[in-house]
Amino acid sequence: MDLTISELSQYDRYKFLSALVIPRPVAFITTRNKEGLHNAAPFSFFNLFSEDPALVVLGFSHKPTGQxxxxxxxxxxxGKFVVNMVDKNIIGAMHIASANFPDDVSEIDFAGIDLSPSQHIDVKRITQSPVSLECKVFEIKDLSERRALVLGEVLGIHIDDRIFDPATRRIIPEEYSPIARLFGNEYAWLGKRYTKKIPTLDEIKEHGLKAGDVPSD
Ligand SMILES: Cc1cc2nc3c(=O)[nH]c(=O)nc-3n(C[C@H](O)[C@H](O)[C@H](O)COP(=O)(O)O)c2cc1C
Structure with missing residues (x-):
């Protein structure tokens, strides 16, 4: 089947695109309002964009009410926010925080999560999150009346000790398992991992490496 975006309703575009470009990581974002009240909500139009500058990208739509x-x-x-990654420790809290709370009520009280100070910004991170990225706004682009794109520059990273190997100064892959958003109400955990290095031209030309030589599990 072939589809042309301009012939699809906004609803169908969302349904097809969000079901096809999967899995997406979930940013459980903490922010602070002018009065100092902290807010937490999940966003899966989210990814890492680059490392120099260190940028994450986020897509925001309006509430069903249009606000x-x-x-x-x-x-x-x-101009500040924290991206908290979501694993089994805070998956239940993430689901609670996605409900449409009024702006003067903090989801955090209902979600059973704690907040800890950040190093670089005066927005707190979620204590139970395996990884928190402290961000300042790099650019906000209003794409339409309903959609805005936010580029966030990462100023600091907090990594929970349980997923960090101090000897190698790297993440312990088996200990880090962030949730994957699929579509609608569907989610997945990371499946079995495999290792495969980028082949050299020599391996392809001289040793006959073919596309059918799939990694064994
Ligand atoms: C897993 C998940 C991913 C979501 N991703 C987005 C997203 O990328 N963009 C968006 O505007 N809303 C997204 N939402 C909806 C918001 O989380 C929801 O509207 C939330 O109530 C917003 O809270 P806030 O008003 O406190 O910011 C997502 C919800 C869930 C459960």
Whole structure:
């Protein structure tokens, strides 16, 4: 089947695109409003974009009521936010925080999570999260009346000791398992991993490496 975006309704575009470009990581974002109240909500139009500058990218839509979401409102007013990655420790909290809370009620009280100070910004991170990225706004681009793109520059990274190997100064892959958003209400955990280095031209030409030589599990 072939589809042309301009012939699809906004709803169908969302349904097809979000079901096809999967899995997406989930950013459980903490922000702070002008009064100092912290807010937490999940966003899966999210990914890492580059390392120099260190940028993450996020896509925001409006609430069903047509108002903009508390997270982007807070990002616009303070210019700061924390991306907390989601693993089994905080998956239940993430689901609670995705409900449509009024802007003067903090999801954090209901979600059973704790906040800890960040190193570089005055927005707190989620203590139970395996990884938190402290970000300041690099650029906000309003794409339409309903959609905004936020580029965030990562200023600091907090890594939980349980997933960090001090000897190698690297993540312990078996200990880090962030949730994957699929589509609608569907999610997945990372499956079995495999290792495969990028082949050299010599391996392809001289040793006959073929596309059918798939990695064994
Ligand atoms: C896993 C998951 C991913 C989501 N991703 C997005 C997203 O990328 N963009 C968006 O605007 N809303 C997304 N939402 C919806 C928001 O989390 C939801 O509207 C939330 O109530 C916003 O809270 P806030 O008003 O406190 O910012 C997602 C929800 C879930 C459960």
């Amino acid at each position: 903009s979401k508390d997270t982007i409102n807070n990002i616009r007013s303070t």
